Amino acid sequence: MRALPLIPLLLGVWLTGPAFAANSSTEAADWLSRLAKAEQRQSYQGTFVYERNGSFSTHEVWHRVQDGKVSERLVQLDGAAQEVVRVDGITRCVSGALLAEVSSVPAVPGRVLDPLKLMNWYDLGIAGHSRVAGHDVTIVTLSPRDQHRYAFELHLDRDTGLPLKSLMINDKGQLLERFQFTHLDTANGPSDTQLQPSDNCKPVEQASVEAVERATGWRSDWLPPGFELVNSSVRKSQNGKRTVSSLMYDDGLARFSVFVEPSGEGGAVDARTQLGPTVAVSRRLTTPKGDMAVTVVGEIPIGTAERVALSMRAQEAQAKQ
Amino acid sequence: MSREALQESLSAVMDNEADELELRRVLNAVDDSEARATWSRYQVARAAMHKELLVPQLDIAAAVSAALADEATPIKVSRSPWRSLGRLAVAASVTVAVLAGVRLYNQDEITGAQLAAQQPQQGLSVPQVQGPAVLAGYSESADQPGPMANGVLQGQAGWQDQRLPGYLRQHAQEAALKGTESALPYARAASLENR
Numbered sequence: 001m002r003a004l005p006l007i008p009l010l011l012g013v014w015l016t017g018p019a020f021a022a023n024s025s026t027e028a029a030d031w032l033s034r035l036a037k038a039e040q041r042q043s044y045q046g047t048f049v050y051e052r053n054g055s056f057s058t059h060e061v062w063h064r065v066q067d068g069k070v071s072e073r074l075v076q077l078d079g080a081a082q083e084v085v086r087v088d089g090i091t092r093c094v095s096g097a098l099l100a101e102v103s104s105v106p107a108v109p110g111r112v113l114d115p116l117k118l119m120n121w122y123d124l125g126i127a128g129h130s131r132v133a134g135h136d137v138t139i140v141t142l143s144p145r146d147q148h149r150y151a152f153e154l155h156l157d158r159d160t161g162l163p164l165k166s167l168m169i170n171d172k173g174q175l176l177e178r179f180q181f182t183h184l185d186t187a188n189g190p191s192d193t194q195l196q197p198s199d200n201c202k203p204v205e206q207a208s209v210e211a212v213e214r215a216t217g218w219r220s221d222w223l224p225p226g227f228e229l230v231n232s233s234v235r236k237s238q239n240g241k242r243t244v245s246s247l248m249y250d251d252g253l254a255r256f257s258v259f260v261e262p263s264g265e266g267g268a269v270d271a272r273t274q275l276g277p278t279v280a281v282s283r284r285l286t287t288p289k290g291d292m293a294v295t296v297v298g299e300i301p302i303g304t305a306e307r308v309a310l311s312m313r314a315q316e317a318q319a320k321q
Numbered sequence: 322m323s324r325e326a327l328q329e330s331l332s333a334v335m336d337n338e339a340d341e342l343e344l345r346r347v348l349n350a351v352d353d354s355e356a357r358a359t360w361s362r363y364q365v366a367r368a369a370m371h372k373e374l375l376v377p378q379l380d381i382a383a384a385v386s387a388a389l390a391d392e393a394t395p396i397k398v399s400r401s402p403w404r405s406l407g408r409l410a411v412a413a414s415v416t417v418a419v420l421a422g423v424r425l426y427n428q429d430e431i432t433g434a435q436l437a438a439q440q441p442q443q444g445l446s447v448p449q450v451q452g453p454a455v456l457a458g459y460s461e462s463a464d465q466p467g468p469m470a471n472g473v474l475q476g477q478a479g480w481q482d483q484r485l486p487g488y489l490r491q492h493a494q495e496a497a498l499k500g501t502e503s504a505l506p507y508a509r510a511a512s513l514e515n516r
Binding site for chain 1: 484485488489491492493495496497504505507508509511512513514
């Protein structure tokens, strides 16, 4: 009974603890940590489907981890045989259709999923257990804490932590995209021949450093909370006529890119479109550099994309360029 | 009093065909758990036959009894013949409450199939995002108004037709390079090429 006066004190400590404690389950955070490590540690091969509004496709993946080196090959099984081969985070080759604007050198090393950071912007929870591709899975939900991002539902393999199913859901509860394995083999890693690119996979020429400048001379006055700049570049278009600045932001899970280019002949640039999970918003912006077309593309709600597009500003120090 | 007779009486009460004697018999057995279980089973059978919604294990009587038990006992007044009558009144009102409750819940029109799917304790713990987990619950976002329509551009064609596909592709491919989950952004990028 002498401990009784301590109870309000303990309660106080508990309540003033980390803000996320009340909303996020630590079990869910543990599962996300497992997910973050799984791709770097686990070899697997399998087939999966990808579905979004207006598109359904099937793919095969081979993923091998050997001496800490990750080799991966992805091939679309229906329609055009689109293919990507990556070794250690560097794209070695892509098939024709994917080729157009790819750059093979990652500006920053691939970001690792950080549950502690995600908890600031999402409520993490465990929604139960299920089965995907014959494997028992735990369902982890990430519900957004504001209106600037979508909800996710991840079905993680109970043995390996690999994501076997991933759903993106908007604020109205509508499914925006589905990624789901139909077959997964974690026992046998892929062989060398399976990781060998096919003939229509064209090697990616390494983008020259001069062509890709890091500073773009653009910044955003407003960003949705939690989104940080992870990449920026200035690039000449193929015919060399246009210069396009691009900036990429992410909150640890969702991403969007901002493209800025001179709007040119004064044509109408305002546009909005949504392709499944990806939204694209274009706005004309009058700046000291002249009229610019700002395009925001990403997996964020359309209202947020619009606000970002209208918040882009030229950086003064760069204005003389 | 035999079990069969009681069950017959229960059935009669449920069908609204009980006479005075049968009603008394049922009211006397209202504290008998076995009789109550039988009553509950009859209700389920009746609801199934009539294709009505039934809330399983809805036991208003027990809740009322529990509430009464918790109630502070009023100071005992002199013994009077009213006391037994009062008891009867309480029991009768409990029965009325049960009947009224069941009738109230039965008002919703519902099919037999849905009734069969009903299980106690379900529907409460389902998280909100689990709806779309099944394809049956998949609502197309194409029913959104105007510019949100599936892949249709708002504004004039021309500038967007040239630029947007390239931007979409570049975003998807850079996301594929940056992300930890590599297969998903790749699939997004690939799906853009399938148009």
